[in-house]
Amino acid sequence: MEDKKARYRKVFRKLTVKTTDGSTLSGKVNIGLHERASDLFTKSEQPFLIMVDVELRGTAGKVFFVNKNHIVWAEPDPGDYS
Numbered sequence: 001m002e003d004k005k006a007r008y009r010k011v012f013r014k015l016t017v018k019t020t021d022g023s024t025l026s027g028k029v030n031i032g033l034h035e036r037a038s039d040l041f042t043k044s045e046q047p048f049l050i051m052v053d054v055e056l057r058g059t060a061g062k063v064f065f066v067n068k069n070h071i072v073w074a075e076p077d078p079g080d081y082s
Contacts, residue, residue, distance in 0.1 A: 008032065009032050009033060010030055010032070011030065011031050011032060012028040012029065012030055012031075012052070013028065013029055013031050013036075013037045013076060013077070014026070014027070014028055014076065014077035014079070015027065015028065015029045015037050015051065015074055015075070015076055015077070016074070016075045016077075017049070017051070017066060017071050017072075017073070017074045017075075018071070018072045018073050018074075019066065019070050019071055019072060020070045020071075020072055021070070023056060023057075024056075025051060025054050025055070025056050025064060025066065026054065026055045026056075027051040027052055027053050027054035027055065027062075027064070028051065028052050028053050029049060029050065029051055029052075030050070030052075036076075037074070037076045038074075038076070041068065041071075041074065046068075047067060047068060047069070048065045048066060048067055048068065049065075049066045049068055049071070050063070050064075050065055050066075051063070051064045051065075051066060
């Protein structure tokens with residue numbers, strides 16, 4: 001059981017992404033065993049980015065599965081890395 005917990009560690013980082021349709025989503029991503037939020041793009045082969053506590057167009061607390069092929073840019077919250 002401990003081994004399973006180690007593989008699925010929850011470490012959330014704030015992230016803002018802009019998609020090809022012009023939407024800007026602000027929320028959190030679980031970087032888990034990765035070192036940085038950018039590792040979700042460079043070291044993960046998963047096609048979707050899962051974001052929680054997303055704010056979009058006046059709504060908050062949503063969960064989004066975002067296709068990485070439709071992300072124009074991503075910006076981590078600088079406060080998470082100081």
